[in-house]
Amino acid sequence: MAGSYSEEVPVALGGKRQQFGRRFLNDPARVFHHNAWDNVAWSEEQAAAAEKKVQENSTQRVCQEKQVDYEINAHKYWNKFYKIHENGFFKDRHWLFTEFPELAPSQNQNHSKGLLLENKKSEIPEPRSREDGSGLIVEEQHKCSLNSLEHKTQMSPVEENVTQKLSHMEICADEFPGSLATYRILEVGCGVGNTVFPILQTNNDPGLFVYCCDFSSIAIDLVQTHSEYDPSRCFAFVHDLCDEEKSYPVPNDSLDIIILIFVLSAIVPDKMQKVINTLSRLLKPGGMMLLRDYGRYDMAQLRFKKGQCLSGNFYVRGDGTRVYFFTQDELDTLFTTAGLEKVQNLVDRRLQVNRGKQLTMYRVWIQCKYRKPLLSSTT
Ligand SMILES: C[S@@+](CC[C@H](N)C(=O)[O-])C[C@H]1O[C@@H](n2cnc3c(N)ncnc32)[C@H](O)[C@@H]1O
Secondary structure, three states: OHHHOOOOHHHHHOOOOOOOOOOOOOOHHHHHHOOEEOOOOOOHHHHHHHHHHHHHHHOOEOOHHHHHHHHHOHHHHHHHHHHHHOOOOOOOOOOHHHHOHHHOOOOOOOOOOOHHHHHOOOOOOOOOOOOOOOHHHHHHHHHHHHHHHHHHHOOOHHHHHHHHHHHHHHHHHHOOOOOOOOEEEEEEOOOOOOOHHHHHHHOOOOOEEEEEEEOOHHHHHHHHOOOOOOOOOEEEEEOOOOOOOOOOOOOOOOEEEEEEEOOHHHOOHHHHHHHHHHHHHHEEEEEEEEEEEEEOOOHHHHOOOOOOEEEOOEEEOOOOOEEEOEOHHHHHHHHHHOOOEEEEEEEEEEEEEEOOOOEEEEEEEEEEEEEOOOOOOOO
């Protein structure tokens, strides 16, 4: 229900940072004057009508045999999707850096270009500070690096032993792609790279490395053959988020940011928690998980017909791909159970307007940022 969300948008409007744009529909008569209105309040009647539609379209569930097929062949349905649409879908990313400035945190800061990458073993870069406070970690790393330099000048036998062990660890660490990077971002369920390529274009931090994965090999092929795919800055790989046997190509505690954009909703609800737990382990202490996904009663949910419902708020589209519609509380539980702390959990209610056809479409998206504590005990 619209009213059951713990609304944080008004807080954001109250002076800190404006979320999701500034065009408000104060006069309903002006609805067709623009293509979209931000932070639209839902009336009680509208919320009740949405609830009724969901009850109606959820009465008849997809049979068990088909449900199993959608689960075990999920990657095949997405492969089919990308075979048909290639990179023609999910392109609208105008909100990416305004909503997630963490994806390009250093754009206004003075970096000495490539310092760490070029001189990793001999020089120590200046610590950076970040708006979101995660600069603290970088400063800690800086201190550690300085300490290890001091160790190199006068070492006891015990220290030498430790140093040998450390340098062995360094060699192991060097074996993963992007191991020399200072800012590591992983996008899971990246599709054809509609987020990855804007990040690579916009974030010119020489220490940046972007990992991205999807279980659709066709999508990953499209990323890898993209003209802007640069293996020295990016590593795209096929990976099923639900496959617990398969590990990620990065160590635990190594990522600054993990992005999930309209991907958690594509996963069967009873596997979501394990996915978030696993991803959470990959984050550095202080690292953040960023999510944008479908919210409960989004227009797309209300449009489903009877017979497309798999389980509560989980549906299958005509092409065999699946989608879940979240509440803020559900997402909060998923992230906090994985040991992360809430930084942001907002609902974005937008009214999109087709002025030609005089149609109104109520969109509901949820946006979350959750941070791994500096002293963490992740599951
Ligand atoms: C709605 S699309 C979003 C794609 C991309 N994040 C974007 O915004 O353009 C969902 C993506 O999640 C991927 N996906 C779904 N389930 C997955 C899983 N279990 N493991 C990895 N990727 C998955 C699909 O292949 C698809 O590319």
